[in-house]
Amino acid sequence: IRPLVILPDPKLRVISEPIKEITDDVRRLADDMLETMYDAPGVGLAAIQIGVPLRMVTMDVSKSEEERQPMVLINPEITWASEEKRVYEEGCLSIPEYYEEVERPDRVRFRYMNLQGETLEQEADGLLATCVQHEIDHLNGVLFIDYLSKLKRDRVITKFKKAARREAGA
Numbered sequence: 001i002r003p004l005v006i007l008p009d010p011k012l013r014v015i016s017e018p019i020k021e022i023t024d025d026v027r028r029l030a031d032d033m034l035e036t037m038y039d040a041p042g043v044g045l046a047a048i049q050i051g052v053p054l055r056m057v058t059m060d061v062s063k064s065e066e067e068r069q070p071m072v073l074i075n076p077e078i079t080w081a082s083e084e085k086r087v088y089e090e091g092c093l094s095i096p097e098y099y100e101e102v103e104r105p106d107r108v109r110f111r112y113m114n115l116q117g118e119t120l121e122q123e124a125d126g127l128l129a130t131c132v133q134h135e136i137d138h139l140n141g142v143l144f145i146d147y148l149s150k151l152k153r154d155r156v157i158t159k160f161k162k163a164a165r166r167e168a169g170a
């Protein structure tokens with residue numbers, strides 16, 4: 001389990017680098033991310049959220065504990081998005097205990113490489129569509145608060161800056 005990077009850490013604004021080769025380190029990163037994601041718990045995690053600026057995402061939107069369906073996406077990209085939008089109350093493991101409605105395309109198609117080195121493309125709707133868009137945003141330094149009004153965004157950033165100062169014992 002790796003510590004989560006929390007707002008206002010500037011690491012969250014980094015654009016993550018593509019993964020060029022699937023090495024044992026890359027496989028270990030996937031294991032660390034899945035372990036951290038399940039422990040949080042969350043349904044998705046981007047590598048930058050544990051401080052690693054590489055384009056890897058883990059997801060598991062399966063409902064039950066028994067039937068875990070872990071997904072590891074390497075260099076994922078959205079290849080198509082529906083016109084229809086859907087509003088979902090999003091949260092973020094890097095912005096704890098803050099939830100706001102975000103509107104995103106209802107369905108997306110995304111392409112990625114898996115840990116076996118295969119390039120796959122699949123379509124998603126519902127929570128998986130929301131999650132994959134939220135995670136790929138992380139790889140581009142975009143947070144869900146960027147879709148809110150400036151007023152709301154500034155409020156939450158100020159709140160987390162104050163909390164960070166208190167922690168530093170300022």
Ligand SMILES: O=C(O)C[C@@H](Cc1ccccc1)[C@H](O)SCc1ccccc1
Nearest residue numbers: 042043044045090091092093094131134
């Ligand atoms: O911070 C993250 O990237 C993980 C989020 C991903 C996510 C956010 C909003 C909507 C879908 C996925 C965590 O999974 S937040 C916890 C959570 C758990 C169940 C459903 C939605 C969010």
Ligand SMILES: [Zn+2]
Nearest residue numbers: 091092093094
């Ligand atoms: Zn997030």
